[in-house]
Amino acid sequence: LNTPDSMARLKLLFSFINKQGARTGSSLSLKSNNPFMEDIKDLEERIERTHLPEYVQTVVDKEMGKLKFIHPSSPEYSVCRGYVEFVLDMPWERSTEDDIDIPRAKAILDRDHFDLADVKERILEFLAVKKLNPVAKGSILCFSGPPGVGKTSLGKSIAEAMGRRYVRISLGGIRDEAEIRGHRRTYIGAMSGRVIKEIQRCGSNNPVFVLDEIDKVGKDFRGDPASALLEILDPEQNFSFKDNYLEIPFDLSNVMFIATANTTETILPTLLDRMEVIEISGYTxxxxxxxxxxxxxxxxxxxxxxxxxxxxxxxxxxxxxxxxxxxxxxxxxxxxxxxxxxxxxxxxxxxxxxxxxxxxxxxxxxxxGPASRFRQNALEDDKVGISTGLAWTQSGGEILIIESSYSPGSGKLELTGNMGAIMQESARIALGYIKSNAGTLGIDIDFSKIDINIHVPMGAISKDGPSAGLAMLCALVSLFTERPIRNDTAITGEVTLSGRILP
The missing domain is CATH 1.10.8.60 (Helicase, Ruva Protein; domain 3)
Incomplete structure (x- = not known):
């Protein structure tokens, strides 16, 4: 009698009897035989205590109607009950009140982060607009910069300055779209996406939500999580975000989303277009x-x-x-x-x-122990055929020594020192300009009878970019004219075939 199949038959039987007994005013109820009736009663009392929007209340009432006629031993019972509890736990109308005080916010940012004056100024401008117009749809901030400069902790400071709760999820390595949108309830073990889950966990519908490492979102046969983020980060769409598990529109427009990335090059262009990128450079x-x-x-x-x-x-x-x-x-x-x-x-x-x-x-x-890092030192005196260039790295600026030499040969150009394709092109352009303007430069050499070698020391480190073109040109001109280059001067800039120097 207690099998799901038997209960289904009883349900049909009682429905028939209730219809026939309508004349006499007598009826039977399957609910009275439900051993989990107390559990359902507690759930109904909780629903009464919880203030839900009308469209959410309609869904909950429908689920409760189904729950009352599901046998407790059926797997569907725990799925249905878990869904109702999840909906009740969502902060549909629970939010924290903003407490934006610009001087206090500045003090918090200065306390937690040294320098970053431009970044702090942009954040304070953002908070000022929020204070003057709380309902304004602001842009999504994206802090971009190398590791360890304080991108994630800035989000925490903003939450404290606004008096909001702080939520953070790491998107690094996520390849499944269901991690963002959730699973449909037709699947066994279905659950909501991480965005809705974290909002439920924090208990507020307007937290500061940090999407960490947004540049490391992956993509495979299970979907494209970056595309799923488009709706979440678009102020024109996220007021009715629908999670696959929740299946009820949830308003994300009150959430302040902040993304962090080490580089913007790997972010989907349409996703990047929805964010305002604030560059955070390295520290001196x-x-x-x-x-x-x-x-x-x-x-x-x-x-x-x-x-x-x-x-x-x-x-x-x-x-x-x-x-x-x-x-x-x-x-x-x-x-x-x-x-x-x-x-x-x-x-x-x-x-x-x-x-x-x-x-x-x-x-x-x-x-x-012994030093593990060594910086390139400047030359001790002026040299012929050796120039000093400039290089940009994520850890700061460096000088780059560029050496050149030639020997009898057949007009070959050898490029060594782990140069990238663009840097090799710069070397060929520099040599091409010298060949076409040899007379003007006072060079009297038959280039078809020599082999030229340009080398950049520290070959274990890859180097690329066009800005070493001018330094290579100077090194070659110095080599062919036998005029030394000053050792206390660094050279940078891109050179064209016509001799123009670009930044």
């Missing part, structure tokens, strides 16, 4: 020094049980770590090296040994 050595003194040292000292000023990190010690043991735009590697030094100090203290009161340059080298 002086900025890293101040960040370490104001934040990193005290943070790591507390983590291992030391006082902030015992021992004291000298400026020379921190600068040595920055220049000799890290090569980055952010401060993540610097933080790890400071932590490594504190661990060694902690071991000394725990072993009863004397702990130095000052961490200087010598102690850094003792604890961290």
């Amino acid at each position: 050595e002086e900025e890293k020094l101040q960040i370490a003194k104001l934040h990193l040292v005290s943070k790591k000292a507390k983590a291992v049980g030391f006082d902030r000023d015992n021992p004291v990190f000298t400026d020379s010690a921190i600068k040595t770590i920055i220049s000799d043991y890290t090569m980055e735009a952010g401060v993540r590697g610097l933080e790890k090296k400071i932590e490594a030094i504190y661990r060694k100090l902690a071991r000394k203290k725990a072993s009863g040994e004397i702990v130095p009161k000052r961490v200087d340059k010598a102690i850094v080298k003792e604890f961290l």
Whole structure:
């Protein structure tokens, strides 16, 4: 009698009897035989306590009507009940009240992040517009920059400055569209997408929602998550976002979405068009020094049980770590090296040994060993056929030594030093200009009888870009005219076949 099939037959029977008994006013009810009636009653009481929009209430009532006639041992019972509870847990009309105070917001940003003046100014402008017009549909911010510069933590500071709850999900490696839109309830083990799930978990329909690593979203046969994000990040569409599991439109227009990325080159163009990109460049050595003194040292000292000023990190010690043991735009590697030094100090203290009161340059080298990072040094004096170029890296600017030489041969041009395709083109353009203007430049050489070699040292590092063209041109002209190039001058710029110099 307690099998699902038997209950279905009883349902039909009772329906027939109720119709026949309508004349006498007597009827039977399957619900009275349901052993989970108390559970359903509790759910109904919760529905009464929860204020739901009318269109949501309609869906819940329909699901409850089905739930009352599903046998508790049926898998459909737990699916239906779980769905009703999920809908009730959604913050349909629950939100936090914005508390935007521009001076306080500036103080919070300055407290949590050193420098980044342009970025902070843009954020404060964004908050000012929100304060003056709370219902305005603002743009989606995207912080783009190298790792370790504080992109994710900026979102947390914005949430604190606005008085909103903070939500973060990492999109790195996501390849399944269902991670964003959710699964349909027809599938076993179906669940909502991560966006709706995190909003439900935070209990507010207007949090600051950080979409971390949006540039690392993948794509395969299961769908394109980046395309699913188009609706979420479009203010003209996200007021009625429909998750496949929830199947009820949910208003995402009150959510403040903030995306972070290391580069915008891998982001879908249509997705990038929906966001306002704010570039965050790397920190200079002086900025890293101040960040370490104001934040990193005290943070790591507390983590291992030391006082902030015992021992004291000298400026020379921190600068040595920055220049000799890290090569980055952010401060993540610097933080790890400071932590490594504190661990060694902690071991000394725990072993009863004397702990130095000052961490200087010598102690850094003792604890961290030989330097692991080397920067290109400028030439000591003027050289013939060797010029100094400039290079851009994510960890900052570098100088680039460009060497040239020639020997008897058949007019070949050899390019060595792990140059990329664009850099090789720049070398050929520079040589082409010299050949066509040899008389003007005072060069009297038969290029068909020599082989020319251009080399950029540090061959293990790949190099590319057009800006080394002028430096290569100067190195070759110096080589052919035997005039040395100043060692205290760096050269950068793209050269065309007509001799024009571009930025």
